Amino acid sequence: MNKKKANTCKGIVVALKANFLIVEIDYQEYSHDLFSEKIRFLCTRRRKLEYKGLSIDVGDIVFVESIDYRNNRAVIFDVEPRKSFLIRPAVANVTSIAICISVEEPSFDSEQTSRFLITAEDANIKPLIILTKADLIKKIDLDSYVNKLKLWGYDSIAVSIKNNQVNNSLIERFRQTKLTVLAGPSGVGKTSLINCLIPSLALPTSSVSKKLRRGIHTTRHVELFSIGKGSLLADTPGFNRPEIMSDISGFAALFPEFRAQLIDLKCKFRNCLHRDEPGCLINKNFERYSFYRETIDEMIKTHLPFQGDSV
Ligand code: GDP
Ligand code: ZN
Numbered sequence: 001m002n003k004k005k006a007n008t009c010k011g012i013v014v015a016l017k018a019n020f021l022i023v024e025i026d027y028q029e030y031s032h033d034l035f036s037e038k039i040r041f042l043c044t045r046r047r048k049l050e051y052k053g054l055s056i057d058v059g060d061i062v063f064v065e066s067i068d069y070r071n072n073r074a075v076i077f078d079v080e081p082r083k084s085f086l087i088r089p090a091v092a093n094v095t096s097i098a099i100c101i102s103v104e105e106p107s108f109d110s111e112q113t114s115r116f117l118i119t120a121e122d123a124n125i126k127p128l129i130i131l132t133k134a135d136l137i138k139k140i141d142l143d144s145y146v147n148k149l150k151l152w153g154y155d156s157i158a159v160s161i162k163n164n165q166v167n168n169s170l171i172e173r174f175r176q177t178k179l180t181v182l183a184g185p186s187g188v189g190k191t192s193l194i195n196c197l198i199p200s201l202a203l204p205t206s207s208v209s210k211k212l213r214r215g216i217h218t219t220r221h222v223e224l225f226s227i228g229k230g231s232l233l234a235d236t237p238g239f240n241r242p243e244i245m246s247d248i249s250g251f252a253a254l255f256p257e258f259r260a261q262l263i264d265l266k267c268k269f270r271n272c273l274h275r276d277e278p279g280c281l282i283n284k285n286f287e288r289y290s291f292y293r294e295t296i297d298e299m300i301k302t303h304l305p306f307q308g309d310s311v
Helices: 047-051 110-122 139-152 168-175 190-197 206-219 256-262 289-303
Strands: 009-017 020-026 038-045 061-068 073-079 096-102 127-132 156-158 179-183 223-228 231-235
Touching: 009 038, 020 061, 020 073, 038 047, 038 061, 047 073, 096 110, 110 127, 110 179, 110 289, 127 139, 127 190, 139 156, 156 168, 168 190, 168 223, 168 231, 179 190, 190 231
Parallel strands: 038 073, 096 127, 096 179, 127 156, 179 231
Antiparallel strands: 009 020, 009 061, 009 223, 020 038, 061 073, 223 231
């Protein structure tokens, strides 16, 4: 067994703690051990990174030196260019967003779900919807949510921590991608789900300490957890109603219902917003059109200097 210790290593930032960064290194890459060993280092960063204006967030791939293997300390001296960046929560290199929405307690909310979907679409990351608390409704009602989401253009998986319906297929799905962010409003069961997937974490859920958690929740940072096979999962503080940050002209493209039509159709005006423009060819007879319409009307009202139909 060769345990020669490397002078520099590549790792991933899994958490930010005050002025420090926690970097996880897959030790297997640097030794000839047969068993993968993940070591977490408490790191500072070299000044020159600040001079270069390079910010480092959770999910960034970094290079460390001055490694102190006894005390698990190191210094970050470089960072890889990001492949993607999610602004809220700030996580780099996200490869998948799993949006948790409860079917009951709180009950399914189409607008809220759409806002989370738009956030993922805007970051160009394909979302997966996890319908939580499946035990609280009948199978037939659950199926109707799954079908509804299918019509919107999205896959969903129903789970329940009660009947242990957190099946292997969900874990396998998380393991197929490098970094999944669990998003969704608070109270839908994100923490319970993580505890079910990674029992050793035993994170406090709201049923355990509701009051305490409320305090923790507002200040808590994003943290990445290993889910096996080199994949990571991020629990994020709940954003109950994500703001829509997209620009007006690109908004329709964030809906699969529009995208499917726009492959073959060209409206009369290139910059058509698919409202009441002459020569608009979009079939508006789909469930989320009213959400699109209300949101884009609101965006136009707040973004343009003149109110009105200046398309
Ligand atoms: P978070 O804010 O999204 O992290 O939600 P929590 O994990 O703290 O859960 C909120 C509440 O929902 C807690 O009281 C949980 O016990 C409850 N809960 C979570 N998952 C389920 C589930 O699958 N079924 C039912 N019936 N309750 C659940
Ligand atoms: Zn149009």
